[in-house]
Amino acid sequence: MDVLQIKILVSLVAAHFLSDFVLQTDLDVKQKNKVKYFIKHIFFVTSVSYLLLGGFDNYLIPIFILITHSLIDLIKLKIKNDNLWIFLSDQLAHLSVIIFISINAHFFLDTTRKFFWVIYFGENYYQVLLLLTAVILVTKFSGVMIGYLIKPLQIKIFQSEVNNEDLPQTGKIIGYLERLIILISVLMNVPAIIGFLITAKSILRYSEIKSDKDKLFVEYILIGTLLSFALGISLSYLAFESINAIKVML
Incomplete structure (x- = not known):
């Protein structure tokens, strides 16, 4: 092109x-x-x-x-x-x-x-647009995809007696934040942050297990978390390569 x-x-x-x-x-x-x-x-x-x-x-x-x-x-x-x-x-x-x-x-x-x-902002305008697209992809777009993927588990959790009234909104916000952190760490070339993020969240989630019901809930959260990390990392590196390619091409 x-x-x-x-x-x-x-x-x-x-x-x-x-x-x-x-x-x-x-x-x-x-x-x-x-x-x-x-x-x-x-x-x-x-x-x-x-x-x-x-x-x-x-x-x-x-x-x-x-x-x-x-x-x-x-x-x-x-x-x-x-x-x-x-x-x-x-x-x-x-x-x-x-x-x-x-x-x-x-x-x-x-x-x-x-x-x-x-004319007013130069060729950097397109790098800003790519960054904006990347932020939307790792937050809203990824959130929708994860929602579809974990929907069967979500229905199962909702039908159980686990208390999860705040799950949809809080889980969505946490997902947005963690994927934004991944994007920032990739763009800043400090991928080690991703490892710390995965470890910290895994420890926090498994520490909540007190019964079989809690285990079901935590496993559901961890599946969503791993999907979130997979999409966040993939899209972040795609954004990183795209922004670098635009710098060279324009």
């Missing part, structure tokens, strides 16, 4: 994850079959894509995203199923559209013009 294609790819990927996982709330997701919530989401996706791209004289790309994102989301709503594979297929479809736009950049816009944000 050439420089122009990479710039469009980075901008639109950041816009997608920002719109889908930050600007779209849990309530928006649950009520997406209602027209006003659906329109709200499509408006955010289109607007953020237009803003982050910075080609303010170009309307073809935002319109293309508006149409394709709407169609993909409508298909997902028609399926009326909610599992990891549907979630990943939906994300892959959106990202495929973004890759298609990037590859065909010369068709979608005038390649002789500079993007607005590059």
